[in-house]
Amino acid sequence: MKDPKSEQTQGCEIANIWEVLGRRWTLLILKNFCTKEVIRFNELKRSLSGISSTVLSDRLLDLEREGLLSKKIYPEIPPKVEYRMTPQARELESIINELRKWADRWKSPQLQKA
Amino acid sequence: MKDPKSEQTQGCEIANIWEVLGRRWTLLILKNFCTKEVIRFNELKRSLSGISSTVLSDRLLDLEREGLLSKKIYPEIPPKVEYRMTPQARELESIINELRKWADRWKSPQLQKA
DNA sequence: CCGTATCCTAGCAGATACTG
DNA sequence: CAGTATCTGCTAGGATACGG
Numbered sequence: 181m182k183d184p185k186s187e188q189t190q191g192c193e194i195a196n197i198w199e200v201l202g203r204r205w206t207l208l209i210l211k212n213f214c215t216k217e218v219i220r221f222n223e224l225k226r227s228l229s230g231i232s233s234t235v236l237s238d239r240l241l242d243l244e245r246e247g248l249l250s251k252k253i254y255p256e257i258p259p260k261v262e263y264r265m266t267p268q269a270r271e272l273e274s275i276i277n278e279l280r281k282w283a284d285r286w287k288s289p290q291l292q293k294a
Numbered sequence: 295m296k297d298p299k300s301e302q303t304q305g306c307e308i309a310n311i312w313e314v315l316g317r318r319w320t321l322l323i324l325k326n327f328c329t330k331e332v333i334r335f336n337e338l339k340r341s342l343s344g345i346s347s348t349v350l351s352d353r354l355l356d357l358e359r360e361g362l363l364s365k366k367i368y369p370e371i372p373p374k375v376e377y378r379m380t381p382q383a384r385e386l387e388s389i390i391n392e393l394r395k396w397a398d399r400w401k402s403p404q405l406q407k408a
Numbered sequence: 409c410c411g412t413a414t415c416c417t418a419g420c421a422g423a424t425a426c427t428g
Numbered sequence: 429c430a431g432t433a434t435c436t437g438c439t440a441g442g443a444t445a446c447g448g
Contacts, residue, residue: 197400201393202322204420204440207315221430232421237431246402258429259428268400275392279315282386286311318441335410346442351411372409373448412447419440426433 200246205231205239207276210248214277218262248272314356319345321390323353324362328391332376362386 200206205228212219212227225236240263243249248269254260265273314320322342326333339350354377357363362383368374379387 197397197402198322198325201397202318202320204316204318207321208312211312230421233431234433235420253430256429257428259431261430271396272393275389275396278389278392279386282389283311283315286382344442346444347411348413348443349441352441367410370409371448373411375410410448412445414445415443417440417442419438421438422436424434427431428429 197246200242200248203239203242205235206243209236209239209243210272210276211280213249213263213265214273214280218264220263221261224263311360314360314362317353317356319349319353320356323350323357324386324390325394327363327377327379328387328394332378334377335375338377 208228209224212224221236221240224240225231225233228236240249240251244251247266249263250266252262252264254262319342323338326338326341335350335354339345339347342350354363354365358365361380363377364380366376366378368376
């Protein structure tokens with residue numbers, strides 16, 4: 181895996197919020213926090229059909245570093261970790277909810293032809 | 295990528311639009327149509343620092359196929375092609391505009407420390 | 409100017425193993 | 429359960445060059 185120190189010395193590895201949002205899976209991950217306030221790792225993984233643990237882990241870190249998500253670790257066996265949006269990201273939640281509603285209404289042209 | 299038709303025949307139409315939105319660059323491309331109604335290829339390429347012609351071309355096709363964008367070709371030399379959002383995608387425009395305003399307000403935690 | 413063809417690297421999935 | 433580590437193999441995506 182990549183070395184976190186090298187990233188720190190170079191400053192911010194991800195220049196801005198748009199780059200994070202522009203990455204694969206990010207939007208889909210955030211969408212899930214609009215239907216459910218608190219989500220656990222494997223729960224999220226199951227709802228994102230096709231994502232690997234590695235990449236999900238990476239994206240969650242991205243979002244955590246950007247301050248959009250926070251995690252709560254329960255020192256239990258088996259482990260339990262909860263992810264949720266930060267208060268600052270709540271505003272984003274309503275926007276994505278609108279996007280969700282728009283997408284639900286959306287029918288691609290190919291289907292309309294049928 | 296997997297064949298989109300196979301998804302359609304299975305009736306999973308909504309997954310399509312999210313898959314397009316979830317792809318790299320898509321959101322950034324759409325963002326540009328909120329500040330400018332009509333955009334040309336190289337103009338778009340210039341504002342998306344880092345994207346290649348190949349991928350921009352791919353994404354524009356994705357969005358055209360999904361019915362979000364339309365292109366107007368002027369039979370001139372040198373060629374001139376204009377891209378714009380379709381009327382049906384206008385609703386999306388306002389949502390992304392909100393997202394844009396949110397992002398402008400957003401300061402990542404790393405920056406706030408300074 | 410608007411792309412496509414080509415080549416090549418980086419990102420990602422999938423499997424498996426390991427840890428707390 | 430919630431990850432991290434490693435390897436294989438495939439595909440998305442970047443760089444460049446060229447053609448309409």
